[in-house]
Amino acid sequence: MDFRLTEEQRMVQKTIRDFVNKELIPLEMDVLKNEREGRPGLSKEKLKELQLKAKKAGFWGINTPEEYGGANLDPITSAIITMEQYRTFVPFEFGGHANNILYACNEEQKQKYLVPVIEGDKVPCFALTEPSGGSDPQMNTTAVKDGDYYILNGEKVFITRGMEADFAIVFASTDKSKGRSGGVTAFLVDREMGFKSEPIQTMGGTWEPAQLIFDNVRVPKENIIGEEGKGxxxxxxxxxxxxxxxxxxxxxxxxxxxxxxxxxxxxxxxxxxxxxxxxxxxxxxxxxxxxxxxxxxxxxxxxxxxxxxxxxxxxxxxxxxxxxxxxxxxxxxxxxxxxxxxxxxxxxxxxxxxxxxxxxxxxxxxxxxxxxxxxxxxxxxxxxxxxxxDEQIKPSELMPSIKDSVVYQ
CATH class of the missing domain: 1.20.140.10 (Butyryl-CoA Dehydrogenase, subunit A, domain 3)
Incomplete structure (x- = not known):
């Protein structure tokens, strides 16, 4: 059992810490001032400038597969980077990455949604939570098939980036009788298709989620991620x-x-x-x-x-x-x-x-x-x-085998 970081991981940790100390922490007082005056902590221009500096240091697309120009770093190294990044509250994120759900898209969808997100040309949001349930999503948002389209109706709440998103990854019920395991479908829904968003004020102030409203929004069937009912x-x-x-x-x-x-x-x-x-x-x-x-x-x-x-x-x-x-x-x-x-x-x-x-x-x-x-x-x-x-996990198991795990169905 070896708890030491690898040489590469130590190098990554030092590089990110140096970047945070040099480029981000000195901005903290400006971020606080901007937020107190009702402006974003970091402007889009400043964020882009910082991302390009990080890119020059080799940090671009940290979790992104190499085929899309990323570094494809493993979860442990990614966790080290995140730890160092969050030593400051400056709202910085590394460029060149995308929501991991988008890798489940087909090739046509990847070109239309995944690649633009990686390149910074599109912003997505993850729309699961509803007014009726967060940790227990009830899926009252419905998607009814109408020829080559699905008609979406419902509401989503507390959606991060819901105000600025160019498209939403929306989870809707296509068959309530099958529940979540077989009756929920994931859709790629462009803002141009007609969904509306309204801001939700929070005590944090810097996390500004949104309510998304779907009122007879028509989504083509080719915008389903994976299979119907497997969302x-x-x-x-x-x-x-x-x-x-x-x-x-x-x-x-x-x-x-x-x-x-x-x-x-x-x-x-x-x-x-x-x-x-x-x-x-x-x-x-x-x-x-x-x-x-x-x-x-x-x-x-x-x-x-x-x-x-x-x-x-x-x-x-x-x-x-x-x-x-x-x-x-x-x-x-x-x-x-x-x-x-x-x-x-x-x-x-x-x-x-x-x-x-x-x-x-x-x-x-x-x-x-x-x-x-x-x-x-x-x-x-x-x-x-x-x-x-249910005795699926034993309290005395020190290091359970991954291969023996039961996969969620």
């Missing part, structure tokens, strides 16, 4: 990818930066003639935070390792019970951990931590939603408990 597996392909190592890696990265801020402040803030870090109450918060960060990190890395072992993390095959179990634990523990760390960060910084002049309050507001989207705490606990109570 829910593509939804899980997207969700499990994020639960397994994307959101947990973000949590670890943000928590490590917050802890560094706490340590620095504890060593420099003096009360009653001595640094506050000499007080046991502060020491315990710092010690607990470091311990929990390390636990979250290795739960997350194991999920990434499991996905890598399956060799199918960019496809719908990474949905084994054992991977879903590990991904659920990674997301549950990681997001709760970072929320505890940011709460301690405000406590350690006192009144300064509560002001908008410091970035901690910004993190505090925005991190809270991580415990809700892509599977709430309660739904993840339900999944974990069900696997154990």
């Amino acid at each position: 829910f597996k593509y939804a899980m392909m997207f969700i499990n990818h994020n639960r397994g190592w994307v959101i947990p890696a973000r949590s670890v990265g943000a928590a490590e930066r917050l802890l560094e801020m706490c340590i620095d402040y504890a060593n420099t803030r003096v009360t009653f003639g001595k640094p506050i870090g000499t007080n046991q109450a502060i020491q315990w918060m710092i010690a607990d935070s470091q311990t929990e960060i390390e636990a979250a990190k290795w739960i997350m890395f194991r999920a990434a390792w499991m996905a890598d072992q399956e060799g199918s993390w960019n496809s719908d095959k990474n949905d084994s019970i054992k991977f879903r179990h590990q991904a659920s634990m990674a997301k549950l523990y990681g997001t709760n951990m970072v929320n505890r760390v940011v709460d301690r960060a405000i406590q350690i910084h006192g009144g300064m931590g509560f002001t908008k002049e410091f970035p901690i309050e910004r993190w505090y507001r925005n991190l809270r939603v991580w415990r809700v989207y892509e599977g709430s705490d309660e739904m993840l606990r339900r999944t974990i408990a069900k696997h154990l109570l």
Whole structure:
């Protein structure tokens, strides 16, 4: 059992950290100022400039297959990059990538949707959640066949990038009698086809999801992803990818930066003639935070390792019970951990931590939603408990075999 990073992974980590320290962290105060004044933290022009700088350093299409000009990095290396990237709240993302569902498209669809997304010419959004259900999507959005078209009616809510998306990946019921396993179909729906979007205000402010409205929207049958009735597996392909190592890696990265801020402040803030870090109450918060960060990190890395072992993390095959179990634990523990760390960060910084002049309050507001989207705490606990109570997972299994996993049907 070897926990060391490879030489390549260490090099990647250093390169990304240098990029974050040099190019992103110096922008934090400008981002806060822009957001307070109602503007995007980063302009599109600035984002593009930063992406091109990252591209020159070799970071373009991190998860994108080589045939599309990407680096095709494995899940563990991708998690390392995400950790480093989220050491800052500057809303930067690397260019040259696409939603993993789009790789399930046929060749004609890939040319029309996947390639433009990779090249930055189109923006997609993932439309699953409805007013009637998030973690338990009821699929009240319907798609009724009408000749060579499907007529979509319904609403989707809390859709990230729903306001700016050029097209939506929409999940709709084509046969309610078959439920989610055989009655949900995934569609590629262009904005020109007629769906409308309305912004949803949140307490975070920087995450501005949208409500999507489909009122007799006509979608050609050639815009179905895969087969009719098989759409829910593509939804899980997207969700499990994020639960397994994307959101947990973000949590670890943000928590490590917050802890560094706490340590620095504890060593420099003096009360009653001595640094506050000499007080046991502060020491315990710092010690607990470091311990929990390390636990979250290795739960997350194991999920990434499991996905890598399956060799199918960019496809719908990474949905084994054992991977879903590990991904659920990674997301549950990681997001709760970072929320505890940011709460301690405000406590350690006192009144300064509560002001908008410091970035901690910004993190505090925005991190809270991580415990809700892509599977709430309660739904993840339900999944974990069900696997154990049904004896699909044994508590004593140290390293279960991926090959013995049962695939979701």
